[in-house]
Amino acid sequence: MGSKKNLLLIVIAIVVFCLPLIIESSYYMSIFIVIGLYAIVAEGLGLLMGYAGQVSFGQAAFYGLGAYAAAILATRCQWPPLLCVCIAPLLPSMVAFIIGRPILRLREHYLVLATLGFGIFVYVLFKDLGTLTGGPSGLTGIPYLNIGSLTLVTDQQYFYLVWGALGLTLFGMANLTRSPIGRVFKAIHTSERAAEAVGIDTASLKLQAFVLSAFLAGLAGALYAFWVTFISPSPFGFTSSVEFALMVVVGGLGTLWGPVLGAALIVGLTEFLRWAVPVALPNAGGEFEIIFFGIIFVLIMLFRPKGLLAIEKSSVAMSHPTTLRSTDA
Amino acid sequence: MLEVKELTKSFGGLIAVNRVSFKAREGGILALIGPNGAGKTTVFNLITGVSHPDEGTILFRGQRINRLQPFQIAALGISRTFQNLELFTNLTVAENVMVGAFRKSRVGFLRSVFRRPGTTKEDHSLYREAMNLLVQLGLAHYADQPAGNLPFGQQRLLEIARALATQPQILLLDEPAAGLNPNESRELAVFLRTLVNQGYTLILVEHDMETVMSLADEVVVMNFGTVLASGVPAEVQQNTEVIAAYLGDEEEEAC
Numbered sequence: 001m002g003s004k005k006n007l008l009l010i011v012i013a014i015v016v017f018c019l020p021l022i023i024e025s026s027y028y029m030s031i032f033i034v035i036g037l038y039a040i041v042a043e044g045l046g047l048l049m050g051y052a053g054q055v056s057f058g059q060a061a062f063y064g065l066g067a068y069a070a071a072i073l074a075t076r077c078q079w080p081p082l083l084c085v086c087i088a089p090l091l092p093s094m095v096a097f098i099i100g101r102p103i104l105r106l107r108e109h110y111l112v113l114a115t116l117g118f119g120i121f122v123y124v125l126f127k128d129l130g131t132l133t134g135g136p137s138g139l140t141g142i143p144y145l146n147i148g149s150l151t152l153v154t155d156q157q158y159f160y161l162v163w164g165a166l167g168l169t170l171f172g173m174a175n176l177t178r179s180p181i182g183r184v185f186k187a188i189h190t191s192e193r194a195a196e197a198v199g200i201d202t203a204s205l206k207l208q209a210f211v212l213s214a215f216l217a218g219l220a221g222a223l224y225a226f227w228v229t230f231i232s233p234s235p236f237g238f239t240s241s242v243e244f245a246l247m248v249v250v251g252g253l254g255t256l257w258g259p260v261l262g263a264a265l266i267v268g269l270t271e272f273l274r275w276a277v278p279v280a281l282p283n284a285g286g287e288f289e290i291i292f293f294g295i296i297f298v299l300i301m302l303f304r305p306k307g308l309l310a311i312e313k314s315s316v317a318m319s320h321p322t323t324l325r326s327t328d329a
Numbered sequence: 330m331l332e333v334k335e336l337t338k339s340f341g342g343l344i345a346v347n348r349v350s351f352k353a354r355e356g357g358i359l360a361l362i363g364p365n366g367a368g369k370t371t372v373f374n375l376i377t378g379v380s381h382p383d384e385g386t387i388l389f390r391g392q393r394i395n396r397l398q399p400f401q402i403a404a405l406g407i408s409r410t411f412q413n414l415e416l417f418t419n420l421t422v423a424e425n426v427m428v429g430a431f432r433k434s435r436v437g438f439l440r441s442v443f444r445r446p447g448t449t450k451e452d453h454s455l456y457r458e459a460m461n462l463l464v465q466l467g468l469a470h471y472a473d474q475p476a477g478n479l480p481f482g483q484q485r486l487l488e489i490a491r492a493l494a495t496q497p498q499i500l501l502l503d504e505p506a507a508g509l510n511p512n513e514s515r516e517l518a519v520f521l522r523t524l525v526n527q528g529y530t531l532i533l534v535e536h537d538m539e540t541v542m543s544l545a546d547e548v549v550v551m552n553f554g555t556v557l558a559s560g561v562p563a564e565v566q567q568n569t570e571v572i573a574a575y576l577g578d579e580e581e582e583a584c
Contacts, residue, residue, distance in 0.1 A: 172442040179441035180431055180452055187417040187428040194415035197377060198495050199403035199432035208438045 016163055020156040029155035033227060035267045036162035037220045042247040042259030043169050044216030049245070050254035051177060051185035052209035054104055055112050058119030059217050059244040062092035064126055064236025066218025067225040071139045072132060074226070081145045081226055088225075089218030096214030100207040119241045126233035138232030145226040158227045165223060166260070169216060174256055181205070186254075217244075250300055252307030261308055269293060330355040330530055331376070331407070331499055336385035338375055345371040347554040348385070353499065353547075358521065358531045360541040363551035364574065369534040370412060372551075373501055376532075377409050378402040389499075404432060408497035410488040412504045412534070418477030422468060425476050425487055426459035429494030462490045466520070482513045493524075500524065502533040506540050518544050538575075542566065550574070 023029055045059050070088035073079045079087075103114050126133050133139060145152045145161070152158055176182055188195045188202050195202050225231050243266055251262030273289035281288065300308065331353040338346040346368040353359045361369045374380050376387055378399040387394050394402055403409075417425050434451040463469045466486045471479060476487060485505060492500055505521070506514045518540060521531060535541045541548060542562040549559040550571050558568040565571055 175444060176438070176441045179444070180427065180434060180436050180455060181438060181441045183420065183424055184428055184431050186419055187425075190417045190419050191415040193379070193399075194411065194417065194491075195428070196399035197403055197409050197411075197415075198429045198491060199400050199408075200428070201398075201400045205438075212438070212442075 013167075020159045026155050029159060031267060031271055033155060033159050033162050035264045036159070036166045037224050037227075038244070038247060038263040038267060039166050039260040040162075040169050040220040040223075041217045041244050042251070042263050043166075043173055044213035045244050046248045046251070046253070046255075046259040047173065047176070048209050048213040049248050050252075050258070051182065051189070052206045053185075053189050054206055054210065055108075055245065056115040056210070056213065057112050057238075057241050057245055058115035058117075058122070059213070060236045060238070060240035061119040061122035062096065062214040062217035063221040063224075063240065063244075064122060064233070065092040065095060065214075066221025067231050067236065068126060068133055068139070068221075069218070070222035071142045071225045071231050074143055075139060075141055076132075081143055082147060085145065085219070085222045085226065088222035089215045092214040092218035092221070093211050096211045097207070100210045101203070104203065104206050104210060116238070116241070119238060123233055123237050126236060133233070136233060138230060140230045142225055142229040142231070144229065152226075155227075158223075162220075162223055162227070165219065170256065170260070177256065185209070246297065250297065250307055252309035255307070255309040258307055258309040265308075269296065330390060331532070332388040333372070333376070334386045334388070336372065336375060336387065337383050338371055338380065339383060344554050346375065346382075349551070349554070349556050350385075351549045351556065351559055353530055353532050355530050356525060356528060357546040358525055358533065358544055359547045359549065360545035361532065361534045361549050361551060362536070362538070362541050363557070366553075367551040368554040369551055370503060371554075373409060373503055373532075373534060376402075376501065377407060400432075403495055403497075406496070406498035407501065408492040408495045408499070409501035410485070410492050410503055410505060412507065414484050414488060416476045416484055416487060416491075418475065420476055421473050422476050422479065422487055423456065423459045423463065423472040426462055426490050426494045427455040429491035430455050430458050430496075432495060458494065459490075462493055466490045482509050485509065486517075497529070499530045499532060502531065504534055504536060506535060506537055514540055 019032060020029065023032070041059055041063055045056060048054050048056055066088050069091040070081075070084040073084040073088060074081050099118060103111065103118070106114050127136050129135075145158075152161060177185075184195065184200055184205065188200070188205065192202050221236075224235075247262030247266050248259050249262070250265060251258030251260065270289075270293065273292050277289040277292060304310070333352075334350050336346055336349040337344070349368070349372060351359065351361075361372060363369055371380075375382050376394075378394070378397050378401065382395060385395075389402075389405060389407060392405075394405065394407075397405075417428060420428065434455060436451050460469060460472065463472055466489065468479075468483060468486055468490060471483065476484070479487060485508070489500075489502065489505065492502075502521075506517055509517060514537070521533075521544060525531060533541075533545075545562055547560065548562050548565045550557040550565055550568070552574045557574060558565050558571050560568075
């Protein structure tokens with residue numbers, strides 16, 4: 001089992017490594033970069049939703065805070081870009097830490113509404129704090145990222161950077177979710193009362209998951225800013241927040257690779273439909289592809305309600321009670 | 330060791346617990362008994378911080394613990410089981426106990442992100458501790474089964490194992506014998522005795538008079554939220570009010 005898994009990992013790593021060597025079109029390259037960025041955000045949100053059991057519909061705000069922090073530090077403060085990438089995610093982390101205590105006390109749809117409101121609030125700030133953020137027209141002139149004397153310019157280089165960051169994220173998530181803390185999160189999922197009763201500070205753990213998810217979103221945002229060198233508020237709005245949540249759910253809650261798959265699926269499908277719908281229905285104008293997008297996700301949720309990668313454990317578990325009872329009798 | 334003074338709690342207009350006082354002595358077994366709805370579980374919830382008393386104080390080793398959160402109270406050394414089992418059904422039997430032992434392991438969030446799982450000393454020692462407890466409770470051969478698949482009686486035992494994993498000084502057991510067959514009840518009683526011999530203090534809520542009278546050092550009888558009588562089992566059994574309450578209860582059930 002273990003060696004098979006390792007083999008699969010190596011194959012995935014090789015495929016990812018070779019992608020930029022095969023793909024020449026910058027359009028496809030940028031799609032893969034976006035998938036990588038979104039996957040980083042989705043991994044963090046996956047920890048929050050799948051493990052800590054908390055929903056956030058404001059993740060795009062953290063993504064944006066990371067992007068704006070990096071962009072502002074690099075353009076207005078002239079900080080070295082690499083330092084900006086390291087420092088920028090701390091802003092969303094701090095914001096998450098401050099709003100986390102009160103906000104995570106809410107449950108279910110109240111939490112959804114609160115995070116949604118937070119997302120919209122931050123989005124409005126991006127638009128209206130013109131002197132700092134450049135307002136609706138955005139911030140230009142963000143320098144390229146340089147590591148030592150190497151300046152990253154091409155999409156290929158950013159691909160390696162982003163997917164490298166995603167690799168590290170996955171490594172950390174795998175460690176965390178299989179650690180005693182990961183186990184505790186699963187426990188909180190089934191009974192918060194019981195977890196509290198054995199001395200676990202559930203509120204603090206949820207807060208830490210929230211902060212980590214904000215950090216990862218911020219990191220992705222900072223990388224995004226240096227890749228596109230121009231940012232405006234539009235990618236950090238409500239729609240993106242919903243998409244991030246969708247990635248996690250479609251991929252499979254509580255799985256390591258689910259968010260990555262979800263990100264790939266959503267970005268890939270959006271692009272595919274943008275191409276396919278006009279070909280299939282030449283007269284359908286406007287945002288017709290969104291309808292197909294919606295239909296496909298409704299279908300996925302109907303047939304795989306726990307997400308694409310969720311393992312249906314119930315079928316295995318069902319066989320146990322009878323055997324246990326019979327040995328017991 | 331644990332002292333409850335004039336504890337009062339009402340929900341809406343209903344007074345669930347009314348000026349309840351008792352003392353649990355170190356190394357003893359105190360039983361809270363009484364008919365359904367007498368307020369026993371509410372007292373447990375107050376002691377463990379699930380809800381907070383309107384009036385009165387709860388002292389643990391002389392320290393007021395009225396306003397603490399459940400996890401803080403657990404950290405002080407007061408652990409409990411639940412009447413309606415609250416197992417982590419998505420985890421294995423051993424993992425349930427490991428979560429119980431988690432609070433003592435000082436594994437932080439960041440360290441967990443950077444360190445490979447399974448290689449840490451903490452994880453090994455958590456597992457060893459869990460197995461020790463499972464052996465004591467006769468659950469060792471279920472260790473890797475999903476907790477939700479255990480037969481009912483074993484689930485009750487697992488709750489006790491998980492509570493013990495926190496290394497408490499006081500163990501609060503909410504109807505530990507409910508749903509057990511007479512054989513299992515007897516085994517449980519023997520086990521609870523061994524716990525006391527190991528130095529634990531037990532407080533239990535129990536319905537079954539026989540179990541209580543044979544096991545407890547001290548009995549507190551509750552009815553309609555108040556303490557009807559308390560003392561050693563033999564004393565309480567002679568108490569006319571107690572007899573009346575219990576007979577009344579039986580008559581009602583007979584109707």
